[in-house]
Amino acid sequence: QKEVEQDPGPLSVPEGAIVSLNCTYSNSAFQYFMWYRQYSRKGPELLMYTYSSGNKEDGRFTAQVDKSSKYISLFIRDSQPSDSATYLCAMSYYGQNFVFGPGTRLSVLP
Amino acid sequence: DAGITQSPRHKVTETGTPVTLRCHQTENHRYMYWYRQDPGHGLRLIHYSYGVKDTDKGEVSDGYSVSRSKTEDFLLTLESATSSQTSVYFCAISGSGSGQFFGPGTRLTVL
Numbered sequence: 001q002k003e004v005e006q007d008p009g010p011l012s013v014p015e016g017a018i019v020s021l022n023c024t025y026s027n028s029a030f031q032y033f034m035w036y037r038q039y040s041r042k043g044p045e046l047l048m049y050t051y052s053s054g055n056k057e058d059g060r061f062t063a064q065v066d067k068s069s070k071y072i073s074l075f076i077r078d079s080q081p082s083d084s085a086t087y088l089c090a091m092s093y094y095g096q097n098f099v100f101g102p103g104t105r106l107s108v109l110p
Numbered sequence: 111d112a113g114i115t116q117s118p119r120h121k122v123t124e125t126g127t128p129v130t131l132r133c134h135q136t137e138n139h140r141y142m143y144w145y146r147q148d149p150g151h152g153l154r155l156i157h158y159s160y161g162v163k164d165t166d167k168g169e170v171s172d173g174y175s176v177s178r179s180k181t182e183d184f185l186l187t188l189e190s191a192t193s194s195q196t197s198v199y200f201c202a203i204s205g206s207g208s209g210q211f212f213g214p215g216t217r218l219t220v221l
Contacts, residue, residue: 034209034210036212041215042214042215043200043212043213043214043215044153044200045212046209046210046211046212049208049209051207088152088153090210095204095206095207096141096158096160096204097155097158097168098210100152100153101152102150102151102152103152
């Protein structure tokens with residue numbers, strides 16, 4: 001079993017839909033969680049950085065962490081074609097040396 | 111890209127030649143990382159540094175070495191490039207409690 005699992009997609013949704021992206025993990029010691037967006041042929045761009053459990057909101061993006069289920073989610077509201085990218089989750093137990101999921105490819109169709 | 115540059119951005123080389131990739135930051139962050147990204151494998155850590163002259167191995171360090179003589183620069187060297195090292199290489203930096211920020215990447219092809 002890989003340490004971090006993520007459905008690779010591709011996930012296709014119509015413009016304006018709510019998108020739910022998820023990762024599961026096996027190491028219960030993970031406490032720091034990140035979500036990245038990566039456009040084709042570009043470096044990953046940090047979207048959300050959270051510590052421990054709970055929710056964090058930033059504009060159209062909401063990150064949720066459920067440590068009891070070892071499950072994290074990223075919600076995108078009012079999705080736009082410009083949100084089409086690969087989304088990576090990452091996690092760590094001490095705030096450095098993050099382990100990355102393989103990424104989910106998202107397409108938002110106009 | 112959070113004050114991170116990578117050079118070169120593209121390189122084609124031949125099997126057996128040494129290659130050095132450079133990462134430069136202007137953020138004065140303590141931690142610096144080198145990753146490679148390949149289809150089907152995602153991002154894999156090669157080496158990282160937690161300070162000047164302080165480095166450690168990551169998941170896929172064989173065939174790679176690193177050096178950090180200044181806070182702002184982290185060099186990745188492929189001692190003798192092989193075709194399996196054809197990849198996209200990303201540098202990343204992080205401070206305390208800030209997450210990790212990536213550079214634009216270097217696309218390396220080993221023929």
